Amino acid sequence: MDWLLLFKIFGINLVYIMLNTIRTLLVMKGYRRVAPFIAVVEVIIYTLGLSIVIQYLSNPVYLVAYATGFGVGIYLGILIEDRLALGYSVIQIFSQSADHTLPNALRERGYGVTIQPGYGRDGDRLVLTVLTPRANELTLRNTIDEIDEKAFYISYDARYIHGGFWSKRVNKPLIKRAAKKDKAQEEIVVEEIPDKKTYIED
Template sequence: MDYHLLIKIFSINLVYIMLNTMRLLLSMRGYRFPASFLAVIEITIYAIGLSMVMQYLDQPAYLLAYALGFGVGIYCGMLLEDRIALGYAVIQIFIASDNHALAEELRNRGYGVTVQSGYGRDGDRLILTILTPRSTERKLCRTIEEIDDRAFYISYDAKYIHGGFWTKRVTKLRVQRAHEALEDQEPLDPRTERVSEDEFVNDENK
């Protein structure tokens, strides 16, 4: 048994599937040109790997190496895409109608927050919609839980965005600077973080 060939088959299929996973994720997010470029590299590697394993179909060890490369490639591709974190995410938060502190605190930290009224089983609710770079999505989720651990939120991908506050101000650097500015300030008494509904409405109309 040629162990060098086993490693080569495993590695080639790992790279192929990793690129395949990345290409699919890029395609779903609307990155046409990067996805097309990856497809060219992907199919070339696929042809090389397939031609190698086809010569050893009667030997299970080589098929196993090919299959393992497939599985590990999917996992590595998802990890890589998550690390690169391309695009934007939309997070919707559902909170009590009298809880305006969360929206104000998130704005102070550099996020754009749109507030809507809603109605749930327990009465009136506020729906906060936030667009954030995917690279800061997890940090935003942790921030939400720190400010209000009872808040219910949903996160999903934003494929296309255009105009308005989003494209001008929602950037990773802006969010990072806002966080750094807040860290330099003295912590506030939680009772002072809440504002009345009239103050909230007036602030929105400025």
């Protein structure tokens, strides 16, 4: 068995499926101009890999390597797209708090917040709609949990954004600065020991 050929078959299909997965996810998120260029590379890699496998169909080991590359390629494609965090997310928040502490805090951090009145089983609610870059979604969720731990929220992808309101309200530089500030505060650890003395470690 040719190990070099085995890894070549595995690698070719891995790259092909990885690109295919990324292209599909990009199309779903509205990045349709990039997808055709990725598709061209896909076809070239696919044709190359398939031509090699067809020559060695009598050996099931190469077929297994081809199929394994398929599975690993899907996983890596999803992982890469998740790391890139392209696009925007919309988070809808249902807060039991009647005051505007949460929306005001989010606006101070650069997020655009739309407020609507709502009514739940146990009384009035504030319904907040927030648009955020996907790269900052986790930071936003952590901020919500910190300010209003009883809040219920739903997150979903924003495929198309029309009009100037959202683009003007989403202040990316301010969001990044607020995220860095919150992270710096989390790095200060307060530890209490038995003699009731408090130590602060950076």
